[in-house]
Each structure stands twice: as structure tokens, then as C-alpha cells.
Amino acid sequence: MRGNAEAHELIAPGTVAAVLELLANAPGQWTPIAGGTELMVAHAAGRLNAKKLVSLWGISDLRSIQTTEEGTTIGAGTTFSDMRGNAELASAFPLLVKAAGWIGSIANQCRATLGGNLVNGSPAADSSPALLVYDAEVELASVRGSRRIAYSDFHTGYKRTELAVDELLLAVHLPRRFEKHRQYLRKVGTRRAMAISKVALAGTVLIEDGVLAELRLAAASVAAYPTRLYRTEDALRGKALTAETAQSARAALLEEVLPIDDIRSTADYRRQVAANLLGEFLEQLEVSP
Numbered sequence: 061m062r063g064n065a066e067a068h069e070l071i072a073p074g075t076v077a078a079v080l081e082l083l084a085n086a087p088g089q090w091t092p093i094a095g096g097t098e099l100m101v102a103h104a105a106g107r108l109n110a111k112k113l114v115s116l117w118g119i120s121d122l123r124s125i126q127t128t129e130e131g132t133t134i135g136a137g138t139t140f141s142d143m144r145g146n147a148e149l150a151s152a153f154p155l156l157v158k159a160a161g162w163i164g165s166i167a168n169q170c171r172a173t174l175g176g177n178l179v180n181g182s183p184a185a186d187s188s189p190a191l192l193v194y195d196a197e198v199e200l201a202s203v204r205g206s207r208r209i210a211y212s213d214f215h216t217g218y219k220r221t222e223l224a225v226d227e228l229l230l231a232v233h234l235p236r237r238f239e240k241h242r243q244y245l246r247k248v249g250t251r252r253a254m255a256i257s258k259v260a261l262a263g264t265v266l267i268e269d270g271v272l273a274e275l276r277l278a279a280a281s282v283a284a285y286p287t288r289l290y291r292t293e294d295a296l297r298g299k300a301l302t303a304e305t306a307q308s309a310r311a312a313l314l315e316e317v318l319p320i321d322d323i324r325s326t327a328d329y330r331r332q333v334a335a336n337l338l339g340e341f342l343e344q345l346e347v348s349p
């Protein structure tokens with residue numbers, strides 16, 4: 061049944077400080093709403109439990125992309141269309157901008173924010189694999205202060221995160237250290253657009269003296285939340301790229317991923333396709349040094 065707008069209260073204090081005060085004074089009572097592309101779908105379906113909504117839309121401090129020598133900071137309220145339109149971001153972190161182009165439709169990308177994508181905590185979130193292989197950190201803030209944690213530690217379970225009830229996700233920080241890395245990202249869905257991933261895989265690899273010296277792999281839709289594939293990385297790190305290495309990495313990945321059967325796909329399909337994507341990434345490393 062469709063939701064009733066009159067059953068909800070929406071306020072827009074207009075600054076991060078005012079929102080944090082509100083969250084601190086009534087813990088758990090106010091739900092932040094940014095672009096609303098998740099929450100309004102829930103509202104339309106009559107399953108938006110949050111009665112008090114505090115808007116983050118229009119808070120300029122949350123909507124910025126700043127690049128320095130050290131890296132790039134993306135405000136949590138930055139939309140995916142902002143990210144697609146930022147040439148510096150596209151040059152330094154191409155996988156993230158590629159993923160931004162996968163979020164729903166163009167209209168969706170004009171509202172959907174990076175912060176909303178991460179806090180929503182879907183195992184299929186499109187921005188997550190790229191952030192994981194770029195060693196992203198997330199900055200969380202409350203009236204108690206702010207803290208930075210590795211994005212790989214942010215998700216703690218299915219749709220559960222490290223965010224406390226009085227905290228906002230302020231920004232995502234990306235270190236600039238991947239220029240020399242070979243990079244890969246592919247999403248497999250039912251269609252080429254407007255499709256939630258059945259499985260997605262990202263990778264960054266630095267090849268030195270013929271061996272895979274440094275590498276990161278991450279996947280979406282193969283576990284309760286987007287995750288680094290540490291054991292598969294271990295099967296490759298420090299090795300030359302041979303058929304044997306590729307085979308043992310494939311075996312490690314098939315052991316490591318824990319997908320489920322759901323309306324979009326089966327667990328077995330997801331495991332096999334994730335392994336095939338890894339194979340594709342490794343093949344691309346062989347053919348173009």
C-alpha cells in the first residue's frame with residue numbers, strides 16, 4: 061500500500077551542525093534523507109517506517125569534490141552526476157566514475173548521493189567495489205567529534221554499518237596512490253542499464269619485476285555486504301602471472317565468496333561469474349603490459 065505523506069515530518073535545518081544537534085538531542089528519532097532515491101521508494105511502497113526525516117539535500121558542505129596532492133575528498137551529499145562530471149576524479153579514480161554511470165538512470169544519478177549509497181548498505185551497491193580497491197576511508201561525524209575509519213570496516217552485516225544513531229557520514233577520502241596500478245571493474249546485471257548487479261568485481265594491481273606486487277580485489281553481491289576478497293588476493297600476491305597462479309586464485313575466490321539465491325540470481329551463478337570476472341581481469345593483465 062502506498063505511503064501517506066502526512067504521516068511523516070520533514071525538516072531541513074540547512075547546516076551539518078544543526079543536523080548533528082538534532083540527531084544528538086533525540087537519538088534514533090530522526091532519519092537523514094539525502095537524495096531520497098532509497099527512502100522515497102520505501103515511502104511509495106508504504107514501508108517507510110521513519111516518521112521524522114531531516115533533509116541533507118542542499119547542504120553545500122556535504123556536496124563537494126576536492127582534490128589535492130594527497131588525494132580526493134568527496135562529500136557524502138555529492139551526487140553520482142556530480143562525480144561523472146568531475147574530470148579530476150575521472151582521471152585519478154576512473155573505476156569510481158565508471159560505477160557512478162551505472163547507478164539507475166540519468167535522472168536517478170542527479171539525486172542519488174554517494175553517502176546514501178553507502179549508508180543504505182546494499183550488498184549490490186555499485187560504488188562500493190571501487191571504493192574498496194582504492195583503500196577509501198569514510199569520515200563520520202557527531203556532536204562528539206569526527207572519526208575516520210577504513211571503508212572496508214564500515215559495513216558490519218547485512219544493511220548494518222558502523223554509523224551510530226547520532227552520526228552522519230560526512231565524506232569519503234581516497235588516497236592518491238593508484239596511478240601506476242592496472243585497474244578493472246565490471247558489473248554483470250540483467251541489462252546494461254537500470255539493473256542492480258547480480259555480481260560485480262573490482263581490482264587494482266601493481267605489477268613490478270614481473271610479479272603481482274600489490275593488489276586489491278573487491279566484489280558486490282557475493283556476501284552480506286560489499287567486501288574485499290583478501291584470501292583471493294593472497295593467492296596472487298607476490299606471484300608471476302601464470303596459468304597455475306590464475307587457477308589457484310580462481311579456486312580461492314570460489315571458496316571465499318558467499319553469495320545467496322535471490323530474485324536476481326542464484327548463488328551458484330554468482331560464484332561462477334565472479335570467478336570468470338577474475339579470470340577476465342587476469343587475462344587483460346597478460347595481454348597488455
Ligand SMILES: Cc1cc2nc3c(=O)[nH]c(=O)nc-3n(C[C@H](O)[C@H](O)[C@H](O)COP(=O)(O)OP(=O)(O)OC[C@H]3O[C@@H](n4cnc5c(N)ncnc54)[C@H](O)[C@@H]3O)c2cc1C
Pocket residue numbers: 091092093094095096097098099100101116136137162163164165168171172173174175176177178179180184185186187223227228229230254255256257
Ligand atoms: C530506479 C532506481 C534505480 C537504482 N539503481 C541503482 C543501481 O543501479 N546501483 C546502485 O548502487 N543503487 C541503485 N539505486 C539505489 C539508490 O539510488 C542509491 O543507493 C543512492 O545512492 C542512494 O542515495 P540517496 O541520497 O538517494 O539516499 P537516501 O534515499 O536519501 O538515503 C538512503 C539511506 O542513507 C541514509 N543517509 C543518506 N545520506 C546519509 C548521510 N550523509 N549520513 C548518514 N545517513 C545517510 C538515509 O538515512 C537512508 O537510510 C537505485 C534506486 C532507484 C530508485
